[in-house]
Amino acid sequence: MIGLVSYLVFFLILSLIFGIxxxxxxxxWGFTGLFNAGVAGFIGIGAYTMAILTGPSRDAVFxxxxxxxxxxxxxxxxxxxxxxxxxxxxxxKLKHEYLAVATFGIAVTIQLVCLNWEYLTGGTLGLxxxxxxxxxxxEGPLAQNALFLCIVISLGLITFIAIENIVKSPWGRxxxxxxxxxxxxSSLGKDPARIxxxxxxxxxxxxxxxxxxxxxxxxxxxxxxxxxxxxFQIWTMLIVGGSANNRGALxxxxxxxxxxxxxxxxxxxxxxxxIQAQGGAMQAILIGLILVxxxxxxxxxxxxxxxxxxxxARSLND
Amino acid sequence: xxxxxxxxxxxxDLVAGYIRDLPILHGVSVYxxxxxxVTIIGPNGAGKSTLIKAVAGLVSVSQGSIELNGxxxxxxxxxxxxxxxxxxxxxxxxxxxxxxxxxxxxxxGASLHRGKAERRIEELYEIYPVLKSRRREKAGVLSxxxxxxxxVARALLTQPDLILLDEPTAGLSPKAAAExxxxxxxxxxxxxxxxxxxxxxxxxxxxSDRGYVLAEGENRIDGAAHTLLADKEIGxxxxxxxxxxxxxxxxx
Ligand SMILES: Nc1ncnc2c1ncn2[C@@H]1O[C@H](COP(=O)(O)OP(=O)(O)OP(=O)(O)O)[C@@H](O)[C@H]1O
Ligand SMILES: [Mg+2]
Numbered sequence: 001m002i003g004l005v006s007y008l009v010f011f012l013i014l015s016l017i018f019g020i021x022x023x024x025x026x027x028x029w030g031f032t033g034l035f036n037a038g039v040a041g042f043i044g045i046g047a048y049t050m051a052i053l054t055g056p057s058r059d060a061v062f063x064x065x066x067x068x069x070x071x072x073x074x075x076x077x078x079x080x081x082x083x084x085x086x087x088x089x090x091x092x093k094l095k096h097e098y099l100a101v102a103t104f105g106i107a108v109t110i111q112l113v114c115l116n117w118e119y120l121t122g123g124t125l126g127l128x129x130x131x132x133x134x135x136x137x138x139e140g141p142l143a144q145n146a147l148f149l150c151i152v153i154s155l156g157l158i159t160f161i162a163i164e165n166i167v168k169s170p171w172g173r174x175x176x177x178x179x180x181x182x183x184x185x186s187s188l189g190k191d192p193a194r195i196x197x198x199x200x201x202x203x204x205x206x207x208x209x210x211x212x213x214x215x216x217x218x219x220x221x222x223x224x225x226x227x228x229x230x231x232f233q234i235w236t237m238l239i240v241g242g243s244a245n246n247r248g249a250l251x252x253x254x255x256x257x258x259x260x261x262x263x264x265x266x267x268x269x270x271x272x273x274x275i276q277a278q279g280g281a282m283q284a285i286l287i288g289l290i291l292v293x294x295x296x297x298x299x300x301x302x303x304x305x306x307x308x309x310x311x312x313a314r315s316l317n318d
Numbered sequence: 319x320x321x322x323x324x325x326x327x328x329x330x331d332l333v334a335g336y337i338r339d340l341p342i343l344h345g346v347s348v349y350x351x352x353x354x355x356v357t358i359i360g361p362n363g364a365g366k367s368t369l370i371k372a373v374a375g376l377v378s379v380s381q382g383s384i385e386l387n388g389x390x391x392x393x394x395x396x397x398x399x400x401x402x403x404x405x406x407x408x409x410x411x412x413x414x415x416x417x418x419x420x421x422x423x424x425x426x427g428a429s430l431h432r433g434k435a436e437r438r439i440e441e442l443y444e445i446y447p448v449l450k451s452r453r454r455e456k457a458g459v460l461s462x463x464x465x466x467x468x469x470v471a472r473a474l475l476t477q478p479d480l481i482l483l484d485e486p487t488a489g490l491s492p493k494a495a496a497e498x499x500x501x502x503x504x505x506x507x508x509x510x511x512x513x514x515x516x517x518x519x520x521x522x523x524x525x526s527d528r529g530y531v532l533a534e535g536e537n538r539i540d541g542a543a544h545t546l547l548a549d550k551e552i553g554x555x556x557x558x559x560x561x562x563x564x565x566x567x568x569x570x
Binding site for chain 2: 170173174176177179180181183184185186187188189190191192244305
């Protein structure tokens with residue numbers, strides 16, 4: 001029973017951490033129509049920033065400033081935001097497929113930098129010993145994880161509420177207008193390029209926050225955590241849950257992460273050991289399958305954007 | 319031409335297009351005065367929408383000038399032209415279908431004082447009860463004609479000096495088109511300058527003060543709307559009607 005509870009806590013923590021990144025992607029794709037194919041890169045930036053700011057100092061590696069957790073969180077968001085600003089300015093008007101290709105390339109580049117710039121990132125070995133903020137606050141792993149879950153829930157809730165308010169504000173209406181029609185939205189008196197850039201930066205900050213929480217929880221960071229498959233997972237979470245719906249984004253994170261971990265369990269217990277090495281690939285195929293089935297059967301996701309149906313239209317259907 | 323001082327919009331010898339060195343407009347000139355309704359007609363592909371888009375700031379201009387209240391705005395980006403008094407209703411995609419009807423209207427009024435925008439929206443709702451009763455629904459549920467009305471209404475809410483309408487009555491029933499023209503005439507009564515592109519040449523000219531005929535990216539004929547309506551050549555050459563039949567006499 002305790003085992004199950006600790007597992008559930010562990011599971012919820014990771015789903016919610018991903019959920020925060022999905023909320024960021026939802027702001028970009030769901031509400032603004034920005035195709036960010038480099039999600040893993042921005043999560044990675046947040047993760048490494050957290051590791052460098054709060055981790056222990058060590059020889060021949062930059063950082064290890066042993067700063068407080070909160071500073072690490074803020075730092076991670078700021079650095080991801082600055083990276084997003086740079087990427088956004090370079091990719092200029094951040095349009096459509098160009099943005100997708102550019103961000104994909106940038107994420108791969110970020111991963112390669114993490115792999116090779118040993119002085120900054122510890123190279124292939126990554127950075128270890130990143131302190132978990134709950135270590136000194138609670139006794140035993142279950143209590144610590146429960147506390148960490150509370151932290152993640154609070155931050156997830158703050159992100160959720162912030163983004164909900166943003167998309168309901170006049171600025172948020174502009175996002176949707178731009179998503180729908182760039183030309184028509186330019187007649188509204190606000191610079192669409194600038195608003196897109198702002199949405200991109202804000203979304204990437206949420207991704208940075210997600211990465212920061214991830215390393216604090218896991219305790220180490222390595223370049224192998226930020227491969228393109230992560231981007232793919234986050235996207236699947238959004239599509240499954242329902243793009244342009246923040247509750248959908250969180251639901252998608254729970255479901256897809258659930259399927260991912262369960263399939264990992266099944267593979268390691270049921271699949272013959274000779275082909276266990278391909279387990280990761282099988283999981284990826286499974287996620288791909290879910291994505292395809294979802295797009296075919298429920299392209300708007302489990303709970304997609306709320307569309308108010310005409311009272312009139314409804315009565316006609318009755 | 320009238321004295322330059324009175325023009326809200328004056329386009330002079332405009333050369334513009336979508337691709338560099340491949341102009342669609344080859345030196346077009348038009349002007350619109352305060353409170354005036356001016357219609358541009360011409361065959362498909364004449365460059366009517368391109369002219370409207372050039373004034374809205376959406377196509378690149380290589381020569382000539384576009385003056386708004388006497389100030390050249392050729393180098394002003396589209397979104398700033400909107401704040402400087404240019405309202406634009408595109409030919410297609412002119413309402414935000416995933417936003418509610420009310421939100422569409424609020425966005426139009428973004429640059430207006432809050433209370434004033436609300437009052438104007440209420441006025442609009444008076445004229446168009448359909449919009450009022452369905453204001454919380456997504457604009458995507460509206461019919462084509464209702465969308466056109468919403469789009470024009472949204473553009474109006476910014477209280478522009480100049481409003482650009484690209485085929486506002488396309489797809490509308492004659493009755494809905496007449497209602498929309500009534501709205502447009504109301505507008506011009508407020509002193510707004512209106513530039514319309516229309517396929518529905520007859521109805522548009524009947525509701526206009528002046529008209530231009532554009533073909534192959536050039537001015538062909540212009541003059542008072544009633545003169546154009548009576549002009550046999552226009553019906554024949556540009557609007558594909560029976561020879562010797564002026565627009566006015568063409569029966570539906
Ligand atoms: N986005 C575009 N890119 C390149 N060429 C374009 C574009 N839009 C229009 N054109 C070209 O410009 C020319 C004029 O088109 P425009 O849309 O201005 O015609 P129009 O007079 O509005 O016609 P219609 O009555 O059919 O709306 C056409 O030859 C068209 O092919
Ligand atoms: Mg056109």
